[in-house]
Amino acid sequence: MTLEVAGKSFETDEEGYLANRDDWNKDVAEAMAKLDDCELSDNHWEVINFLREYYDEYQIAPAVRVLTKAIGKKLGADKGNSKYLYELFPYGPAKQACKYAGLPKPTGCV
Numbered sequence: 336m337t338l339e340v341a342g343k344s345f346e347t348d349e350e351g352y353l354a355n356r357d358d359w360n361k362d363v364a365e366a367m368a369k370l371d372d373c374e375l376s377d378n379h380w381e382v383i384n385f386l387r388e389y390y391d392e393y394q395i396a397p398a399v400r401v402l403t404k405a406i407g408k409k410l411g412a413d414k415g416n417s418k419y420l421y422e423l424f425p426y427g428p429a430k431q432a433c434k435y436a437g438l439p440k441p442t443g444c445v
Contacts, residue, residue: 340366352434359437367435371426375435378414379423385409386436396441399429 337344338351340362346354351367353359364383368375375383385406390396397405399417407415414420420428429441 338363338366350434350440352440353437356437356439363437364435371431376423379432379435381410381414382406382420382423382428382432383436386432386438390436390438396433396438397429398441399427402429402432402441 336347336349336351338347338353339345345358345363348354351370353363365375368379373379386396386402389402389405399420403415403417403420405415406420409415417428420432424431433439433441
């Protein structure tokens with residue numbers, strides 16, 4: 336499958352995750368979100384950027400439980416909880432946010 340962004344084609348898997356992590360940029364993330372009828376706010380970007388940093392450090396996309404704890408440590412308890420993250424990413428905080436961040440699907444996500 337492919338995603339068209341600003342006249343360029345980006346290869347994705349059948350679920351819309353980028354095939355090449357290096358293809359990611361903010362326009363790609365916004366195009367992916369638009370397909371889900373989601374407009375990315377500063378709060379979304381905070382989680383997306385956190386995930387990209389996490390992946391750079393650990394070379395793995397965190398499952399939702401790990402993501403929730405790690406965000407709580409870095410961004411505060413008001414953001415490190417499932418309710419907040421599911422409000423931002425209703426299709427699953429780890430799964431949907433990783434997709435927008437250009438990361439592979441987290442292990443343990445169906």
